[in-house]
Amino acid sequence: MSDNLPAPSASAALPPIPRDIPPLLLVPALMLAMLPLVGSLPTWVTLTMAGLAMGMMIFIMSSGLTLVFGLMDVLNFGHGAFISVGAFAATLVLLPMQGWLEADSLGMNLAVLGLAVAMAMAVTALLGWAFERVIIMPVYGQHLKQILITMGGMIVVEQLIHVVWGADHKPMPLPTALRGAIVIGDAAIEKYRLLAVVVGLLVFVALTLVLNRTKLGLLIRAGVENGEMVEALGYRIRRLFVAVFAAGSALAGLGGVMWGLYKETLTASMGGEVMVMVFITIIIGGLGSVGGCFIGALLMALTANYAGFLAPKLALVSHIVLMIAILLWRPAGLSRK
DSSP states (O other): OGGGSOOOOGGGSSOOOOOOOHHHHHHHHHHHHHHHHHOOHHHHHHHHHHHHHHHHHHHHHHHHHHHHHHHHOOOOTTHHHHHHHHHHHHHHHHTTTHHHHHSSOHHHHHHHHHHHHHHHHHHHHHHHHHHIIIIIGGGTTOHHHHHHHHHHHHHHHHHHHHHHHOSSOEEOOOOGGGSSEEEETTEEEEHHHHHHHHHHHHHHHHHHHHHHHSHHHHHHHHHHHOHHHHHHTTOOHHHHHHHHHHHHHHHHHHHHHHHHHHHTEEOTTHHHHTHHHHHHHHHHHOTTOHHHHHHHHHHHHHHHHHHHHHOGGGGGGHHHHHHHHHHHHOTTOTTOO
16 A cells, blocks of 8 residues: 555645744844834934944843753853953053054954953853852752852852952043944934944854754754753763853953943943843743844843933833833743743
């Protein structure tokens, strides 16, 4: 009887993967819906660009944490410590090369920032490796202990920042070439915000390509689903996970540098202060989803900016209202996991 069965065609072998379109439309829909409410096109452009830039910075800070949770199932409440350390580590380059920052040369300014970012990411990656080895490794699979011990780790790191860099606020001024705004018609767009948008897009594209188009990303995702199988194939899954944790910490360091330049002032607690936004972003996007985290960060920042202009009293709770609305629509977040 088996000889009479028709052979399956190659085109019908695998059904097409459905695309989840609605979340992709949320950001442009929100932007277009706010245009008539704002009333002025130049004001809308300024608000929108400011929201996109803030969203990109929030995404960079959140991406490392959602990566660690999604791939390693680790609730790292000490993630804010890496944000603070990254910002302070950047000063090891920025302060000695202050003359380059004050030069009215975009190339020199970006060169110094590139060195500062490399320093911040290297320091936070090393700190993340030590954090995983000493603090995280003994509590894998124990979420309650992870929350408690990582929060304690963040407090310890903040105090170490006071020891190394002092308890005073540290100024972190923008480079000369990135100060001011570009005026297009009647709309003013800050130069630094444009840089933040570019950096955020590059990080998103890089993460997406690595996780979905490389052998490394395939091994990491396979290790999450079936670690024993990957180990049987001869790959050291533990080393991969340590590398993921270090990479997530390095992204937090990059986000700390971007956020510190945005605020132009550094404090040891700056990482902890943004953790509420980071966790709301991850919840909105769906735990472990880089794409959902990207959309969630943009939605949250744009909503806060528009609310701050249209109804300032509601701006403080706009994040919570947005999270409630998203979870009522999709209880698992935008990623639909």
